[in-house]
Amino acid sequence: MTDPWRSYKMPAPGERLREYTDPLPQPQGTEVLVRVGSSGVCHSDVHIWEGFFDLGNGRKAELGKNTPMPHTLGHEIAGEVVAVGPEARVARVGDRRVVYPWIGCGQCAACKSGNEHICTGMPRDLGVRAAGGFSTHVLVPHERYLVDAGEIPQQLACTYACSGLTAFSALKKALPGPLVIVGAGGVGLAAVRMAKEFHGIAAYVADIDPAKREAALQAGAAQAFDPREKQSVKDILSATGGGAAAAIDFVGAPSSTGFAMQVVHRGGKVVIVGLFGGALELSLPLLPLRALTLQGSYVGSLADLQELVTLARTKGAPQIPITERPLDAAQQSLDDLREGRVVGRVVLHP
Numbered sequence: 586m587t588d589p590w591r592s593y594k595m596p597a598p599g600e601r602l603r604e605y606t607d608p609l610p611q612p613q614g615t616e617v618l619v620r621v622g623s624s625g626v627c628h629s630d631v632h633i634w635e636g637f638f639d640l641g642n643g644r645k646a647e648l649g650k651n652t653p654m655p656h657t658l659g660h661e662i663a664g665e666v667v668a669v670g671p672e673a674r675v676a677r678v679g680d681r682r683v684v685y686p687w688i689g690c691g692q693c694a695a696c697k698s699g700n701e702h703i704c705t706g707m708p709r710d711l712g713v714r715a716a717g718g719f720s721t722h723v724l725v726p727h728e729r730y731l732v733d734a735g736e737i738p739q740q741l742a743c744t745y746a747c748s749g750l751t752a753f754s755a756l757k758k759a760l761p762g763p764l765v766i767v768g769a770g771g772v773g774l775a776a777v778r779m780a781k782e783f784h785g786i787a788a789y790v791a792d793i794d795p796a797k798r799e800a801a802l803q804a805g806a807a808q809a810f811d812p813r814e815k816q817s818v819k820d821i822l823s824a825t826g827g828g829a830a831a832a833i834d835f836v837g838a839p840s841s842t843g844f845a846m847q848v849v850h851r852g853g854k855v856v857i858v859g860l861f862g863g864a865l866e867l868s869l870p871l872l873p874l875r876a877l878t879l880q881g882s883y884v885g886s887l888a889d890l891q892e893l894v895t896l897a898r899t900k901g902a903p904q905i906p907i908t909e910r911p912l913d914a915a916q917q918s919l920d921d922l923r924e925g926r927v928v929g930r931v932v933l934h935p
Contacts, residue, residue: 588620591935592720593915594655598636598648602719602916605655612670615727619684623743624718625661626918626931628770632860633658633713634919641839641864651707652714658915659718659933660686660711663734663743673728682731683742683894684723685887686711702884718743719915721935730887734894737902740909740932744775745893747884748930749903751858752776753893754885755833756784758856762830764788765821765848767812768859769797771905771930773835774804778903781805783896789821789829791844800906800928812844821848828853833882839863846877854878905929 590609593602612618632638637645662684669676676682688711689696689704696704709726711717716724725731734742752775764780766773769792780786787807792798798809808824810817822828828850834841837859845855855877871877885893897903906929910918918931 588721590720590722591912592657592716593912594657594719595634596655598634602634602658602919603655604913609722610724612668612673612724614670615672616670617666617673617676617725617728617731618668619662619664619682619723619725619731620667621662621718621720621723621935622664622681623662623740624659624720624912624933625744625746625748626659626915626922626933627661627747628772628922629660629747629860630658630712631919631923638860639862641862657716657718657720658712659720660713661743661746661748661932662686662711662718662723663739663746664723666731667722669728676728676731680731680733681739683734683746683890684711684718684725685730685732685890686713686717686746687884687887688715688726688730699888700886702886719912719933721912732890732894735898737894737897740907740934741902741904742894743932744771744905744907744930745890745897748772748775748905749779749893749897750885750890751882752779754889755835755856755858755882756780757889758880758882759831759833759854760784760786763825765791765825765829765832765845766801766806766835767791767832767841767845768835769794769801769806769809770835771927772858773833774800774905774929775903776833776835777801777804777806778905782901782903789824789848791817791821791848794925796928804905812841818844818847825850830854831856833858835859837861839865849877852876854880856880856882858882907932909934
């Protein structure tokens with residue numbers, strides 16, 4: 586292999602991405618080298634690039650302590666196998682695959698139970714702690730992390746590794762029953778589409794952006810509301826017959842979670858997915874008095890991704906708006922996402 590390994594890396598947290606060129610690695614053991622065809626740009630990439638998650642009240646969770654710098658972002662990856670290690674038994678050069686990026690240590694209880702995405706040891710997530718997809722190539726530790734998406738277009742299939750997987754896993758925790766989705770960005774929009782196409786449920790959507798509300802309606806939402814309007818809570822309670830069974834917060838801000846808690850009925854569930862940041866002030870007696878459940882949801886397991894792809898291949902791939910850009914637009918795409926200028930997903934192509 587004589588191709589250069591071209592990547593857009595962050596030299597340090599918060600620094601603008603720069604282009605780097607390195608020699609391509611030769612896969613060892615079970616490793617597989619994939620030529621990246623499509624790489625989605627996610628809100629998590631923005632947080633990782635900034636170097637922290639906002640915990641509220643002036644507190645931050647610093648990122649990057651266990652990540653070598655310079656670092657290549659990007660965890661929504663699809664591409665073609667171009668080389669395999671000597672211990673790979675199934676993967677073949679030429680295979681077109683989606684890469685499962687949420688790779689754990691392989692030794693902790695979570696990993697051994699098939700939940701590598703919540704590894705309690707030393708995770709090796711692609712694009713988070715190991716080099717990711719804002720690149721021409723990515724080195725995958727084992728062929729089991731490659732998922733065959735069949736004829737699903739590569740620029741859509743790559744988004745299943747995070748956006749689609751996160752939405753799919755959160756829906757599993759929230760359904761069945763009347764559903765409210767707060768935030769109709771890339772992940773929320775995927776959830777609206779999946780709720781409709783996989784489960785026959787038209788969700789009620791809340792988003793402050795009129796373009797995203799319109800996109801949600803086009804994706805199958807029953808109604809879309811502006812959560813800043815005082816009447817919205819009453820309107821949703823009326824539309825759902827007294828409140829939804831569950832609300833999924835794809836924003837993860839104090840205002841969005843607070844709104845979600847207002848629109849579920851007694852005994853309802855609020856699933857928090859988004860990582861916008863901040864701290865939530867709770868009136869603790871209301872949790873038992875309303876019998877509310879607050880639950881976090883973080884991406885999904887390899888089995889979840891395999892199930893999602895199987896459903897997409899058999900029932901039809903849920904579509905989301907996709908803007909395709911060249912790899913050298915990686916920094917601009919992070920900027921646009923941070924400023925709320927993206928509807929759906931930006932997907933980079935080397």
